[in-house]
Amino acid sequence: GQNIDQPTEMTATEGAIVQINCTYQTSGFNGLFWYQQHAGEAPTFLSYNVLDGLEEKGRFSSFLSRSKGYSYLLLKELQMKDSASYLCAVRDDDYKLSFGAGTTVTVRA
């Protein structure tokens, strides 16, 4: 089975940095994904890690430690449009994706 944990909510100020942690215990591992989902919309892909280390894409970075079953998504220079839910997802050996419940980030002016 899959067990993926992430905080329910986080609040930060515009221009600040926020780090969303994700821990997982899964039967098989074939990559970790982060998705962004604005209210009432579909999830959209943000980042993918399959090897340990940091992946940077503009203001967003994602880190993975497979031995610790741990990942984080780092959002820098927060903007109001970054207010959304951020979903951590783990892919198993059968290429199926299991999602955490999501972290709702609220950016305040």
Added chain:
Amino acid sequence: IAGITQAPTSQILAAGRRMTLRCTQDMRHNAMYWYRQDLGLGLRLIHYSNTAGTTGKGEVPDGYSVSRANTDDFPLTLASAVPSQTSVYFCASSPQDSGANVLTFGAGSRLTVL
């Protein structure tokens, strides 16, 4: 514009009725998926198909059925809807090749069962 089309966008349904949610993709992706999203529970996999002609059960398959007659279409059927199936349903697809295999999601279908 390439992507995934889901229909209907929203539906209110009486308990006991049969309902089919439609999903069509034009990206020639091999794999397709159906998820339901409920508050506090996140996205849960209902059924999936790794290639046309094959299907598999996900985490919450009971009360749902799927078919994959061709590459593009992956309908989800509720044979006899119950109120606990009230949810937002997302269809998704991925290439299922040697790359990252990122899932692309449809816009969702909001279903209310009364």
